[in-house]
Amino acid sequence: MTFIGILFVILPVFVGIFFGAPLVAREVEQGTHRLVWTQGVSRKHWALVKFGLVGAVALLLAAAYALGMGWWFGPLTANGNGRIVPIFFDVQGIVPIGYTLFAVALGVFAGTLWKKVVPAMGVTLAGYAVVRVLIETLARPRYLSPVSASLPINSSEQINSDSGAWVYSNGIINGTGKLVMPDTIIHCSSSEASPRTAEVNGGVGLNAPGHRVDAARRISLRRGGDGDGVKVLGLACGDGQRSA
Amino acid sequence: MTDTAIETAGLGKRYKRTWALQDCTLHLPTGRIAALVGPNGAGKTTLLHLAVGLLAPDAGSVRVFGQDPRGNTKALAGIGFVAQDTPLFRDFTAQELITMGGKLNRTWDAALARTRLADLGIAPNLAVGKLSGGQRAQVALALALAKRPRLLLLDEPRTAALWAASSRASTTR
Numbered sequence: 174m175t176f177i178g179i180l181f182v183i184l185p186v187f188v189g190i191f192f193g194a195p196l197v198a199r200e201v202e203q204g205t206h207r208l209v210w211t212q213g214v215s216r217k218h219w220a221l222v223k224f225g226l227v228g229a230v231a232l233l234l235a236a237a238y239a240l241g242m243g244w245w246f247g248p249l250t251a252n253g254n255g256r257i258v259p260i261f262f263d264v265q266g267i268v269p270i271g272y273t274l275f276a277v278a279l280g281v282f283a284g285t286l287w288k289k290v291v292p293a294m295g296v297t298l299a300g301y302a303v304v305r306v307l308i309e310t311l312a313r314p315r316y317l318s319p320v321s322a323s324l325p326i327n328s329s330e331q332i333n334s335d336s337g338a339w340v341y342s343n344g345i346i347n348g349t350g351k352l353v354m355p356d357t358i359i360h361c362s363s364s365e366a367s368p369r370t371a372e373v374n375g376g377v378g379l380n381a382p383g384h385r386v387d388a389a390r391r392i393s394l395r396r397g398g399d400g401d402g403v404k405v406l407g408l409a410c411g412d413g414q415r416s417a
Numbered sequence: 418m419t420d421t422a423i424e425t426a427g428l429g430k431r432y433k434r435t436w437a438l439q440d441c442t443l444h445l446p447t448g449r450i451a452a453l454v455g456p457n458g459a460g461k462t463t464l465l466h467l468a469v470g471l472l473a474p475d476a477g478s479v480r481v482f483g484q485d486p487r488g489n490t491k492a493l494a495g496i497g498f499v500a501q502d503t504p505l506f507r508d509f510t511a512q513e514l515i516t517m518g519g520k521l522n523r524t525w526d527a528a529l530a531r532t533r534l535a536d537l538g539i540a541p542n543l544a545v546g547k548l549s550g551g552q553r554a555q556v557a558l559a560l561a562l563a564k565r566p567r568l569l570l571l572d573e574p575r576t577a578a579l580w581a582a583s584s585r586a587s588t589t590r
Contacts, residue, residue, distance in 0.1 A: 204504035211500075212518065213564070215490045
């Protein structure tokens with residue numbers, strides 16, 4: 174199942190490798206460009222028809238793939254992480270269609286430049302991987318500055334997992350706003366939290382039995398992937414239990 | 418007919434730093450059969466590729482019937498060209514290649530190509546990759562002739578010999 178999942182994520186690049194890269198490269202490698210480019214049809218015409226046909230087939234395949242994945246992932250995203258998180262985001266909607274067309278264009282480009290099928294395929298694979306990783310690690314987190322939300326530890330609000338927000342980080346901050354525990358979520362029941370501490374800390378406080386911890390959770394959100402709306406999360410409180 | 422088929426002036430082509438062809442000036446009249454002779458690497462193929470617009474000159478100019486052949490479909494329609502090693506789409510049958518030529522050219526004599534191959538006993542429904550080298554050369558020549566070209570350029574000695582020897586040489590000029 175995991176294997177199938179990974180296969181689906183890298184599927185677009187295969188379209189580029191097997192459809193895009195050989196388009197011009199095989200023609201030149203086998204010398205048939207000397208046959209087809211000396212007929213009564215201009216190279217521009219030839220290229221338009223070839224690229225158009227391969228592009229259209231790739232577009233259809235990618236659209237079918239995106240719709241199928243959306244259907245398959247629908248129940249999973251509704252009950253899990255939302256569809257904005259990496260990997261989930263990359264296999265649904267318009268994203269795989271864009272990736273597929275990019276991979277085909279990259280393949281055609283590499284094949285035109287290198288003029289040999291196998292090196293062009295390798296360049297396509299490497300180029301695609303580099304661009305993909307750069308977008309995911311460098312570009313995407315910088316499209317918008319994150320939205321931070323600090324909520325009282327005894328708040329009855331909850332993170333809405335269905336809202337599709339991309340949660341970047343969360344942690345516990347104390348009364349002065351200092352991060353005391355990164356990557357941590359605390360639950361406390363609102364009945365146990367004393368109104369006194371809540372007043373003292375401006376609604377940021379927790380009074381666990383025997384201890385006094387002024388804390389709130391800080392949640393950083395990113396705007397969803399490449400353009401979905403911002404969703405603000407709430408937070409849940411429990412009895413001082415922690416879950417990472 | 419005293420027209421000029423090919424005219425070059427100071428024609429040159431360079432691959433990286435090496436000149437494959439330099440300062441080539443020639444005048445080829447129509448109505449002739451001309452042979453281009455030279456040792457390996459003399460630039461014969463380069464000259465022919467320049468004449469069919471596959472290559473762009475780095476120096477000088479080349480004109481075919483007074484026109485620049487590069488990116489010029491009108492000029493290319495008048496040139497039948499058989500490249501070295503007679504490149505063909507090997508998975509295609511001769512019949513499919515003739516159909517393809519018909520779709521890629523405004524003037525196309527499919528019947529000529531078909532009868533030519535039939536006379537030579539070349540199977541029209543066999544992938545050309547399975548034919549012998551000589552038969553492939555015949556298919557390539559038939560495709561070039563089906564354009565009913567005003568100028569036939571043969572960069573493959575085998576096809577040139579085939580054409581010169583064929584009884585149709587005098588009638589398909």
